[in-house]
Amino acid sequence: MQGENAYIDWLRQRIPSSPRVLIGPGDDTAAVTWGAGPACLITTDMLLEGTCFTLEDSPIQVAGVESASPLRVGHKAMAVNLSDIAAMAGIPVAAVVSVGLPRRGGRHLGEELFWGMKERADEFGVAIVGGDTNSWDGPLVISISLFGEPGPAGIVRRSGAEVGDWLIVTGPLGGSIRGKHLDFIPRVREALALSSLVRLKAMIDISDGLSLDLSRLCKESACGAVLWSDRIPKMPGVTLQQALGDGEDFELLAAVHPTDAKRLLHEQPIEGIQIHAIGEVVSVGLWLDVDNCRKPLDVSGFQHILQ
Ligand SMILES: [Mg+2]
Structure with a gap:
């Protein structure tokens, strides 16, 4: 399969x-x-x-x-x-x-x-x-x-992430199947606003689950990543596992220079959303940091099965 x-x-x-x-x-x-x-x-x-x-x-x-x-x-x-x-x-x-x-x-x-x-x-x-x-x-x-x-800042691809970049997301993750997947508002305006404020080095929308879409961004950028488990924003009532693996969040995941990420976190300049930093780009591997201990990230998420 x-x-x-x-x-x-x-x-x-x-x-x-x-x-x-x-x-x-x-x-x-x-x-x-x-x-x-x-x-x-x-x-x-x-x-x-x-x-x-x-x-x-x-x-x-x-x-x-x-x-x-x-x-x-x-x-x-x-x-x-x-x-x-x-x-x-x-x-x-x-x-x-x-x-x-x-x-x-x-x-x-x-x-x-x-x-x-x-x-x-x-x-x-x-x-x-x-x-x-x-x-x-x-x-x-x-x-x-x-x-x-x-947009005015040019096309943002999946392939521009570099070691040391921080990973940011535009909102809480997980549990979308309980209705949000039908009614979500796509982050078109937020993406344009972000791209006018900082250099978005790589970006993807989270359609099939954070860990799977992160793995796609990393594959295109030829890099790895570590996610900070305690900083991943979750929808109410959602477990970490669901935030990592549930599909159809339709938030954006972007790689930005850490200086830019810190500025975005501090200023929260985009109306209607809260930006969260959830991890860092590393040279190789996909990892989940739990209590300062790195373990391999289970790349779960939604894929259509073909036999
Ligand atoms: Mg997509």
Whole structure:
């Protein structure tokens, strides 16, 4: 049994580079150049009923997964894409939406989904410019591709972290499955504000769990990291293990110079969020510091399983 990481690695070895591709697979978004204009950031995300959400009044229900209205599913479908643009400190611009609607009740479902997507899109100035509508006997499938442009400070990749950098996060982690994963507000504005204040050397959005997404950032930056267990902010009622492993927090994890990190911690300059320093970049390995004792970090988190 293998996870999506292994499949993505396989793909990356087979996707040729091209002079117009600034960033290929392996970051939160791709980036492509269009002549003299700004680069275009491109990302896409698909949500599957029964895996990423369940719908109210649907025969498909999954133990432990709260069912949601189509409006909230629409919110999430747009927000997960916006979060990837945020992870590059980018500005979202336009989206296309593809849906596979169940034949029965599909029209009403499609309308409610649209209102949910539009609400989030409007909040961030994103135009929904097209898409594709299918119907079938299967469950709801929704896929959005979002296009954006770099923010004023430029594109922040996963690959720029250096030994000695501090790791910061934009909010508390864990327990998102209890509803937050549907209603979260992507950190687009916060990422742009942060990038105007300090040099963000590397960044990723925490979509699949802190430890797994940290391992991805470290892999791209060819470095390791140590997390300070007592400084990881947790949602109320959440254990350290859940904060490390639960998916869909959609907070940002960034590497910054320690001087910048200390300034952010002291000044807390971004309205609506509290910045936390949770660890440090080291040369090799992923570690969890507990009472001044370093032990290997268990890289847990959500990966789609492929057989
Ligand atoms: Mg991401």
